[in-house]
Amino acid sequence: QVQLQESGPGLVKPSGTLSLTCVVSGGSISSSNWWSWVRQSPGKGLEWIAEIHHSGSINRNPSLKSRVTISVDKSKNQFSLTLSSVTAADTAVYYCARLTTTMVLGDWGQGTLVIVSS
Amino acid sequence: DTQMTQSPSTLSASVGDRVTITCRASQSISSYLAWYQQKPGKAPKLLIYKASSLQSGVPSRFSGSGSGTEFTLTISSLQPDDFATYYCQQYNRYRTFGQGTKVEIK
Numbered sequence: 001q002v003q004l005q006e007s008g009p010g011l012v013k014p015s016g017t018l019s020l021t022c023v024v025s026g027g028s029i030s031s032s033n034w035w036s037w038v039r040q041s042p043g044k045g046l047e048w049i050a051e052i053h054h055s056g057s058i059n060r061n062p063s064l065k066s067r068v069t070i071s072v073d074k075s076k077n078q079f080s081l082t083l084s085s086v087t088a089a090d091t092a093v094y095y096c097a098r099l100t101t102t103m104v105l106g107d108w109g110q111g112t113l114v115i116v117s118s
Numbered sequence: 119d120t121q122m123t124q125s126p127s128t129l130s131a132s133v134g135d136r137v138t139i140t141c142r143a144s145q146s147i148s149s150y151l152a153w154y155q156q157k158p159g160k161a162p163k164l165l166i167y168k169a170s171s172l173q174s175g176v177p178s179r180f181s182g183s184g185s186g187t188e189f190t191l192t193i194s195s196l197q198p199d200d201f202a203t204y205y206c207q208q209y210n211r212y213r214t215f216g217q218g219t220k221v222e223i224k
Contacts (some may be wrong), residue, residue: 108161
């Protein structure tokens with residue numbers, strides 16, 4: 001069973017850049033799966049951010065596209081998210097997840113809370 | 119953007135009740151609809167995909183139906199472990215979640 005673990009700073013200053021990493025264990029990030037980021041805030045519920053395939057194919061939420069970078073590091077079996085120009089509205093629990101072969105969010109990390117505040 | 123609207127927002131029910139949650143899409147999404155269960159402090163858990171396919175390991179009391187723009191999640195006999203928040207999510211184009219339905223104890 002694949003396991004995912006998010007890590008990154010829990011506090012980011014407004015206008016700064018949020019950077020998170022998801023380490024994958026129990027499976028290879030170079031498998032046929034896609035890998036995704038989802039966030040959850042009290043005000044906006046669950047929001048899909050972006051997803052990536054190890055081949056380099058990427059899909060991004062159009063509402064966040066200009067601020068989102070997603071990447072894969074095969075050597076470390078992990079993938080990462082950066083979100084630039086953050087505001088308080090980006091405060092949320094951020095989850096990484098693996099898509100199943102049927103392209104739904106099948107395995108999730110435990111989530112990491114990121115607060116945007118000075 | 120495809121908007122997803124769930125109803126009701128909150129549902130009060132008792133153990134053994136049959137429970138139905140509705141999810142409507144702002145445009146047709148074919149059968150590209152998933153349902154998730156989330157408990158406080160935990161990540162969502164996949165229950166149903168492709169509108170009606172039960173994820174492996176999920177109890178058969180959970181079922182999904184619908185296509186196009188209207189979908190339902192049914193719990194045939196509510197169990198104590200089922201009190202949680204349920205989300206629908208379309209994956210026809212990008213991914214959008216509904217706002218959630220909290221199933222609470224009556």
